Amino acid sequence: MTSAATGYGSPPNPDIDVDIEKKASLSRAVDVGFVRLTLALAGFAGIILIWVILQTTEAALPAIQQFGLGFLVTTRWNPVENIYGVLPQIYGSLVTSLVALIFAIPLGIGTAIFLTEGFAPKWVTAPIGFAVELIVAIPSVVLGLWGIFVLIPAVRPIFRAINQTLGWIPFLGGPAPRGPSLLIVAVVLGIMISPIIISITRSTFESLPRSLKEGALALGATRWETLLTVMIPAGLSGIVSSIMLALGRALGETMVAAMLSGNANRINISLMQPGSTITGLIASQFGEAGRLQVSALMYAGVVLMVLTLLVNIVAEIIIRKFQNLEQ
Amino acid sequence: MSDSAQLAPEKVDIDITRAAIAPVRNYTGIVLTLLSGLSVAVIIASLSWVLWDVGKEGIQRINWDVLTQTRYPAPGLAEGGFGHAIVGNLMVLATGAALSFPFGILAAVYLSEFGRGTRLAYLVKFSCNVLTGVPAILCGLFAYAVVVRGSGFSAFSGGVAFGVLMLPIVLRSTEEALLLVSPDMRLASLGLGSTRFQTTMRVVLPAAAPAIVTGLILALARAAGEAAPLLFTAFNNNFWSTDLFGPVATLPVMVYFFSIIPYRVQQQLAWAGALVLLATVLAASLIARFLVYKTRK
Numbered sequence: 001m002t003s004a005a006t007g008y009g010s011p012p013n014p015d016i017d018v019d020i021e022k023k024a025s026l027s028r029a030v031d032v033g034f035v036r037l038t039l040a041l042a043g044f045a046g047i048i049l050i051w052v053i054l055q056t057t058e059a060a061l062p063a064i065q066q067f068g069l070g071f072l073v074t075t076r077w078n079p080v081e082n083i084y085g086v087l088p089q090i091y092g093s094l095v096t097s098l099v100a101l102i103f104a105i106p107l108g109i110g111t112a113i114f115l116t117e118g119f120a121p122k123w124v125t126a127p128i129g130f131a132v133e134l135i136v137a138i139p140s141v142v143l144g145l146w147g148i149f150v151l152i153p154a155v156r157p158i159f160r161a162i163n164q165t166l167g168w169i170p171f172l173g174g175p176a177p178r179g180p181s182l183l184i185v186a187v188v189l190g191i192m193i194s195p196i197i198i199s200i201t202r203s204t205f206e207s208l209p210r211s212l213k214e215g216a217l218a219l220g221a222t223r224w225e226t227l228l229t230v231m232i233p234a235g236l237s238g239i240v241s242s243i244m245l246a247l248g249r250a251l252g253e254t255m256v257a258a259m260l261s262g263n264a265n266r267i268n269i270s271l272m273q274p275g276s277t278i279t280g281l282i283a284s285q286f287g288e289a290g291r292l293q294v295s296a297l298m299y300a301g302v303v304l305m306v307l308t309l310l311v312n313i314v315a316e317i318i319i320r321k322f323q324n325l326e327q
Numbered sequence: 328m329s330d331s332a333q334l335a336p337e338k339v340d341i342d343i344t345r346a347a348i349a350p351v352r353n354y355t356g357i358v359l360t361l362l363s364g365l366s367v368a369v370i371i372a373s374l375s376w377v378l379w380d381v382g383k384e385g386i387q388r389i390n391w392d393v394l395t396q397t398r399y400p401a402p403g404l405a406e407g408g409f410g411h412a413i414v415g416n417l418m419v420l421a422t423g424a425a426l427s428f429p430f431g432i433l434a435a436v437y438l439s440e441f442g443r444g445t446r447l448a449y450l451v452k453f454s455c456n457v458l459t460g461v462p463a464i465l466c467g468l469f470a471y472a473v474v475v476r477g478s479g480f481s482a483f484s485g486g487v488a489f490g491v492l493m494l495p496i497v498l499r500s501t502e503e504a505l506l507l508v509s510p511d512m513r514l515a516s517l518g519l520g521s522t523r524f525q526t527t528m529r530v531v532l533p534a535a536a537p538a539i540v541t542g543l544i545l546a547l548a549r550a551a552g553e554a555a556p557l558l559f560t561a562f563n564n565n566f567w568s569t570d571l572f573g574p575v576a577t578l579p580v581m582v583y584f585f586s587i588i589p590y591r592v593q594q595q596l597a598w599a600g601a602l603v604l605l606a607t608v609l610a611a612s613l614i615a616r617f618l619v620y621k622t623r624k
Contacts, residue, residue, distance in 0.1 A: 031522035038437035039447075045434040045498055046451035048491060049458045052469045059472040110366030119360060128367055130616070131374050137612045138374075139552025141579045142381060142601045145586045149594075150380045191373045198370075224356040245460065252462020254555035255583060279464050279555070286471075286559040301468045305461065312460035316453065 056305060060298035062291075071299055077265045077281070079289070084296040086303065088267045092277040093304070096185045096257065097250035099271065103190030104246055108197025109239065113227060115198070116205040129202075136195045144259030147188050152179035152260070159183075159272050174270035180262030183271040188256045193246040200245065204238030205231060237318050244315035248308045254279035278304045378605075385602025388595040394603075397567040399576070405592050409600055411567040415482060415575030416551070419561050422486020422571070423493055423550055428543060430490075431497025436527055438498075439505035440513075452502075455495040466491040467556025475560060480574040485561030492556065493546040500542025504535040537622040541615045548611035552604050554579030578604050 057064075063071065067084060074085025111132065115125050159177040167173045212234055216226040232239070262274025263284050282297050282304075289297055396408030434451065442448040470488035474481065508531050516526040532539070554577075562574040563584065578600045585597035 027522050027524070031524040034524040034527070035437075035441050038433045038441060041430050042434040042437040042442065042447060042451050045430060045494060046447065046454045048494060049454040049461070052458075052461065052465065052491065055472040056465065056468050059468070059476070106362075107366045107369055110363040111370055114363040114367045119363065128371065131371055133612065133616075134378075134609060135370070135374050137548060137552075137608045138377060139554070139579060139601075139604050139608060141552065141554040141582045142605055143377065145582055145597055145601050146377050146380055148586050149384075149598075150376075191370075194370060222352055222356050224359045225352065248460045252460075252464065254462065254464045255579075259583065259586060279462065282464055282468070283555055283558055287562070298468060298472070301465055305465055308460060308462055308465075309457060312457050315460070316456050 053305065053309075056298055056301050060295055060302045063295035063299040064302075066292070067296070067299070071296075072303065075265075075267065079285075079293050082290075082292050084293070084299075086278065086281070086300050088265055089276050089278045089281045089300065090303065091267050092182055092257075092261065092275040093251055093279070093307070095271070095275070096182050096189060096261070096277055097247055099183065099186035100189035100193060100250045101243065101247060103187065104194040104197055105243060107190065108194040108242070108246070109201055109232075111194070112198045112201035112205065116202050117223065117227065132195045132198050135191065138192075140192065140253055140255040141259075143188055143192065144255045147184065147256065147260045151188070152184060155179065155184065155187075163272055170269045171271050174268065174273045177272040178262075178274075180260055180274050181272045182261060182268070182275040185257050185261045185275075185277070186271070188260060189250045189253055192253060192256070193250050196246040196249060197239075197242045200242030201235070201239050204235040204242075207238075208234050237321060241315040241318040244311050244318065248311040248315065251311065252279060252304065252308050254283050258283040381598070381601050381605050384598040385605075388599040389602055393596065393599050399565045399581070399596070400592050402588075402590055402593075407592075407596075409576070409578065409581055409596060411564070412576035412578050412581050412600070413603070414567075414569065415561065415564065416577040416579075418482045418569070418571060418575060419485040419489060419557065419577055420547060420551060422483055423489025424543075424547065426486060426490030427493040427497050427546070431494050431546075432501050432539065435498050435501035435505060436532075438502050440523070440527055440531065451498075455498050458491075458495040459499070462555075463488075463492055463553050464555040467558065467560050470556065470560045478572065480560065480562035481570075481572045482561050482568075482575040483571050485557050485575070485577070488556035488560045489550045489553070492553065493550050496546040496549060497542060500545065501535075501539050504538030504542060505531060507538060508534045537618050541618045541622075544611050544615045544618075548608045548615070551611070552579055552608050554583050558583070 063084065067074075071085055072090065073087055075087045076083050076085050077088075078084070111128070114120065115129055156177070156179045159179065159181075162172055163174070163177050208231060212230055213226055216230040217223075221229065257277040257280035261276055261280050263276050263280055264274035265276055265281075268275055278300050282300055285293065286297055393408040394413070395410045396406070397411040398407050399409065399412075400407030438448045438451060466488045469491060470484045474484035474487050478484075512530055512534060513526055516530040517523070521529070557577050557580050561577055561580070563580055564574045564576045568575050582597045582600045582604065585593040585600070588594075
């Protein structure tokens with residue numbers, strides 16, 4: 001469109017002064033060069049993702065060759081004997097992320113509904129929307145610090161009470177909890193990821209046609225019946241993709257897991273006992289790792305990458321589908 | 328006739344009160360409303376709880392010495408601060424910005440100005456969206472594999488990790504900013520005989536500048552608090568260093584290391600560092616928000 005509008009490629013007029021022609025050809029060269037530069041950089045930006053995948057996998061190759069897929073299903077992590085397996089960390093990552101979602105989904109959808117469906121005047125919802133944005137801005141290492149010195153001491157008595165009365169439930173059993181555990185990681189992760197669910201669910205609700213809601217209300221449905229039977233089903237793909245993105249974020253969050261999980265290399269069925277995640281393992285061990293250990297940690301990184309890429313691509317596909325339906 | 332006239336209104340009355348909004352439907356609504364209010368309360372309470380503690384603990388321990396001393400205290404000693412970590416942090420951020428800003432902005436120019444609707448544009452957007460979801464720690468592993476394995480821990484390698492982290496944010500926000508510029512402005516400029524280069528540089532980019540700057544600030548703010556990718560790139564340094572190709576201290580890594588060791592002095596530094604980080608990141612969000620507000624007006 002642009003080239004047609006400006007007439008690039010039209011033959012130079014022989015009557016025009018030579019000087020001007022030179023100038024014109026220079027500015028044309030600059031112009032073409034500029035477009036090619038942006039094209040090259042766009043191509044490069046597209047390649048970065050593949051580069052990240054290839055480099056990490058290449059660095060993980062020694063461990064991949066040595067341990068194969070057994071790496072994924074064995075539980076030993078022993079730098080002294082150079083034997084590595086990440087099953088406890090895969091378990092920890094999945095469990096903390098799923099429990100975090102159990103906290104974040106109702107919190108996120110509840111808040112999104114409160115913010116969009118007119119339960120409060122704008123001077124109430126606007127500051128709440130701002131507060132939600134601020135949660136995203138809090139560095140995870142600050143949340144980890146706060147977790148160690150404030151949250152863990154605060155919940156320890158509660159954990160112990162629950163453990164004493166409901167300890168017969170496997171998820172809450174084990175010795176008296178000291179605080180660092182997969183559950184505490186999940187709680188903090190839940191707070192961290194709810195803003196993702198809130199903001200996407202919110203914009204989904206706002207983008208739904210007004211006539212949908214008005215129709216349901218006109219048929220005599222109450223506000224909540226409209227929400228549950230019309231709005232949420234209509235916005236379901238947006239909500240699901242927000243949950244997928246939140247899941248991806250929870251799987252990849254590092255500092256909270258490294259600081260609050262207790263970094264115990266074993267599978268504990270009880271959520272109140274220490275555990276470990278893939279990210280926490282990498283963060284806590286990389287600094288003083290030997291050669292094969294670095295490679296094993298890279299392998300763990302590749303596992304994490306596969307998990308998060310799957311989750312993100314699914315979310316991306318859902319979003320695309322949703323956009324197509326809208327148009 | 329009089330009988331039916333008496334009966335009819337009575338029936339209608341019952342219908343409206345019982346059926347239109349039956350008590351069950353009403354109570355369910357009230358309960359759900361309370362639950363959604365409760366979720367808002369939980370969100371607000373957890374945010375205020377964190378802000379309160381970081382503010383309270385941090386403000387007690389922060390002072391001029393802590394901000395300007397250029398070496399961490401040795402274990403058991405009290406003398407020291409994190410001035411060098413602030414400088415190191417800025418070096419890593421500046422490197423990340425130098426790598427990601429030109430790339431991100433110019434790639435976005437291609438997507439919105441020249442390559443709209445092309446297969447390449449679709450692929451770039453798709454891979455950028457996926458890259459946004461790649462955990463920060465993997466950006467660190469990438470920088471380790473590319474830079475650190477060859478030349479050791481360095482501020483530069485931290486910058487590479489941040490560059491990868493920031494690139495998709497810069498690209499996407501710039502593209503959105505450019506798409507908001509009215510097509511009429513481009514046509515007017517091209518109609519006056521400008522080249523595409525001149526149109527982009529003198530008309531489109533200036534018009535989108537506030538929104539682009541907002542995106543850049545948010546990208547910086549996102550990276551500023553990240554510790555994970557720095558653990559094995561910029562690593563750590565207990566002393567002053569401005570060597571771009573040597574390890575440097577950074578605030579997030581300091582907060583991490585000092586929160587998990589049992590010394591009071593170091594823990595106090597961790598709180599002070601957390602306050603500095605939080606204040607910086609919140610200030611950046613506020614500035615970005617203000618810019619958005621101003622451009623919308």
